[in-house]
Amino acid sequence: MLISLMVNGKVRRVEAAPEARLSAVLRAGLGLTGLKEGCCEGECGACTVLLDGQAVNSCLVAACQVEGRRIETVEGLDPSGLPQAFVDAGAIQCGFCTPGMVMAAEALLRSDPDPAPDTIRHALAGNICRCTGFVAIVQAVALEAGRRRGRAA
Amino acid sequence: MTALAIATPPDLAALATLLAQGPLGFIAGGTDVMVAGRGLPAAGRLVDLSRVPELAFIAATGADIRIGAATTVAALAADPALRARLPALAQAAAQCGSVQIRNRATIGGNIANAAPAADLIPVLVAAAARLWLILPGGARVERALDGLTLPPGALITEVILPGTKLLGRSAFAKLGVRRDLTIARLNLALLTDYQGGRFGAVRLVAGALGPRPRRLPRAEAALAGQVLNPATLRGWLAALTAEVEAAIPGRAALPWKRRAIAGPGLEVVAGVAGLALDAPLFEEVAA
Numbered sequence: 001m002l003i004s005l006m007v008n009g010k011v012r013r014v015e016a017a018p019e020a021r022l023s024a025v026l027r028a029g030l031g032l033t034g035l036k037e038g039c040c041e042g043e044c045g046a047c048t049v050l051l052d053g054q055a056v057n058s059c060l061v062a063a064c065q066v067e068g069r070r071i072e073t074v075e076g077l078d079p080s081g082l083p084q085a086f087v088d089a090g091a092i093q094c095g096f097c098t099p100g101m102v103m104a105a106e107a108l109l110r111s112d113p114d115p116a117p118d119t120i121r122h123a124l125a126g127n128i129c130r131c132t133g134f135v136a137i138v139q140a141v142a143l144e145a146g147r148r149r150g151r152a153a
Numbered sequence: 154m155t156a157l158a159i160a161t162p163p164d165l166a167a168l169a170t171l172l173a174q175g176p177l178g179f180i181a182g183g184t185d186v187m188v189a190g191r192g193l194p195a196a197g198r199l200v201d202l203s204r205v206p207e208l209a210f211i212a213a214t215g216a217d218i219r220i221g222a223a224t225t226v227a228a229l230a231a232d233p234a235l236r237a238r239l240p241a242l243a244q245a246a247a248q249c250g251s252v253q254i255r256n257r258a259t260i261g262g263n264i265a266n267a268a269p270a271a272d273l274i275p276v277l278v279a280a281a282a283r284l285w286l287i288l289p290g291g292a293r294v295e296r297a298l299d300g301l302t303l304p305p306g307a308l309i310t311e312v313i314l315p316g317t318k319l320l321g322r323s324a325f326a327k328l329g330v331r332r333d334l335t336i337a338r339l340n341l342a343l344l345t346d347y348q349g350g351r352f353g354a355v356r357l358v359a360g361a362l363g364p365r366p367r368r369l370p371r372a373e374a375a376l377a378g379q380v381l382n383p384a385t386l387r388g389w390l391a392a393l394t395a396e397v398e399a400a401i402p403g404r405a406a407l408p409w410k411r412r413a414i415a416g417p418g419l420e421v422v423a424g425v426a427g428l429a430l431d432a433p434l435f436e437e438v439a440a
Contacts, residue, residue, distance in 0.1 A: 001159065018159045019193045041188045042254055043334070054227075054256040060187040061257070062180055064159045065201050104252065125333030126251020 005066050007032070008076030018064035023047040025063050026073060034074035034099040038128075045127030048100035049073050055107035057126070072106075074099035082106055082144050089140035093131040101127045105141045113149055117142065156196035165207045165287075165310060171200065173291030176306050181223050182257035184250070185266040202261070208310060213238050218314035222261025226250070226273070229260060239280060239314065240424070241323035241342050245272045248327050251334040261309040264298065274298075275342040275360040276325055278368070281318035285311040299366075320344040320354055324424025326417035337361045339410055343421040345376065352376045352385075357421075362400045362410070369396040372418075381426055386419070386438040393418045415439065 004013045007030060014029040021040065026032045026049070038044035040059045047058040050072040058071075077083060082102040085091075092098050101124060108115060108123040115123065120141045121134065129137060160177070162168040171177060178194035180186055181202040186193055193199060202208055208223035213234035220229070229235060229246035236243035249255060249263075249272045263273045264284070282298040289306035295313070303309070323344045329335030340360040346353030355373040358366050375392035379385040397411040419439060423430045 018157045018199065021187065042184055042250070045251065045253060048253055051256075055253050056256050057184070057253045060183045062183055062187060062193070062201070064199070065180070065183065065203055107252070122333060123252055126253045 001064065003063055003067050005068065006070045008072060016063040018062060020063040021059045022049070022051075022061040022063060022066055022071075023058040025066075026058060026071070032073045032075055035103075036096050036099060038096070042126075043128065044097070044100075045104060045124075046097050046100040048103040048127065050103060050107055053107070053110070055104045055126075072103070074102055077102060077106060081148075082109075082141070085144035085147065086137070086140045089136050089143050091132060091136040091140035097127060097129045101129070101137060105144070108141070109145055109148065113152070114145060115141070157194065158198045160198050160200045161204055162200065164205065168200065168205060168308070168310075169287050169291045169293065171198070172287050172289055172306075172308060176289060177308075179265075179308060181259040181262045182225065184254050184258040185262060185268075202259070202308075203257075208261070211235055216316045218316070218319070220260055220312040220314075222264075222309040222311055223259045224261075225256060226258045226260070226263070227252075227255040229273075230255060239276070239319060239323055241276045241279070241325040241344065242273065242314075244325040244424075245276045245327075245340070245342065248272060248325070254334070260312055264309055264312070265303060267303070269364050270337040270340070270361040271366075272325070272327060272337055272340060272360065275340055275358040275366045276323070277312065277314070278366045279323075279342040279344045279356045279358040280314045281356075283313040283315065284309050285313065299368075320346050320356065322347045322425035324421040326420035326424065328413055328417050338406075339414060339417060341414075341417040341421050343425055345425050347381075347425050351380050352378065359396070359400070359414075362397065367396075367400055369393070371399075372396050376422075381422070381434070383434065383438050386422065386434070389422065390415050390418060390438065 001018050016025045023037050036046035038046035042057040042060050048055050049058045052070050104124050104127050117138050120138045178199040202223045208221040210221040211232045212219040226246045226249050263271050278299045284296050286294050287308045325342050327337045327340040342358045344356045355377040357369045357373050360366050372392040375388045393414045394411045397414050401407050419435050
């Protein structure tokens with residue numbers, strides 16, 4: 001089926017099987033290879049994108065469900081925002097989990113501009129990192145939250 | 154070429170007409186059916202329930218609580234009226250999966266998937282939930298959730314929590330291998346009337362203690378009519394252990410679950426009593 005959806009602010013059309021994973025459609029169909037397919041079970045969070053502003057596992061969304069809907073991927077983020085904060089905090093090692101981590105963090109910061117460390121951990125509980133560890137990742141999100149509040153002040 | 158045809162009925166009436174015409178596959182949040190191996194039908198018609206507006210609603214202020222089957226778990230966790238009236242359901246929803254899962258997973262999907270460790274179902278059973286179904290053929294029927302085997306091809310459209318069966322206080326607690334995004338090894342839903350330090354009626358249902366949610370009558374009897382004090386709590390914990398021994402005799406999990414049930418057991422009592430779990434009363438009993 002031909003699917004029409006809004007990706008990172010642009011209308012895109014893509015041919016996909018109705019039951020195809022959104023993650024595969026975005027990667028293979030639209031060349032957005034930032035998101036990763038890790039477990040395809042909703043455990044690892046590496047495929048996290050925003051669907052109408054909400055963090056979802058794109059591996060568990062069927063292509064037929066996104067007709068006309070709004071998708072945001074890591075490619076659509078301002079690189080000087082959360083991605084730079086992850087670099088500055090040393091929150092990246094292999095980088096496989098990072099695109100999903102920053103999208104889950106982006107969803108959090110839009111609803112909570114000043115999250116406590118425990119709130120950040122809870123919001124990122126659906127994203128698994130196997131190398132850097134979570135301490136620097138939580139610090140990176142707090143760092144970006146502080147920068148955004150500084151700019152808003 | 155794909156063998157799946159997608160149907161997007163605009164409302165329940167159109168959905169019932171489709172069901173009358175032949176078998177359908179369903180997808181709502183996709184968090185179970187999209188996982189490899191569980192799968193969608195390979196061919197035939199597939200209905201995307203996440204796009205039927207009539208199936209996504211929470212009406213928690215009327216005589217009964219009514220919840221559309223395609224309501225997301227995140228919506229259950231966030232609804233203030235539902236949290237006020239049946240805190241256990243909001244608590245179970247908030248502890249279900251991750252943010253990403255809660256944003257997609259639905260109450261109807263949790264029921265239809267019927268995992269022994271499902272978090273919402275023990276609360277729904279304790280609240281004497283009833284379901285509206287559309288059967289293949291298009292007939293609409295109401296059924297009690299407890300003991301139900303969903304007829305093949307049936308669609309859950311609505312969950313009813315009868316107001317006459319709700320009790321004044323409720324709490325949910327869950328034991329897993331980690332705090333978040335964890336499959337329950339044991340969960341408990343407690344509904345009770347609790348006033349002036351005394352328990353009235355009690356309904357208690359455990360999940361992950363067998364293939365179906367299990368009502369725990371011995372433990373209910375240990376609380377009903379009792380004053381909240383250390384002796385009552387010791388009786389409660391002993392009854393919970395007896396319930397585990399009766400539920401899973403000979404199972405590998407028995408030696409640890411018979412003891413571990415004390416954790417969620419004390420947590421749900423603290424929840425309905427409005428006390429912190431580190432209050433002296435609980436510390437004394439747990440020691």
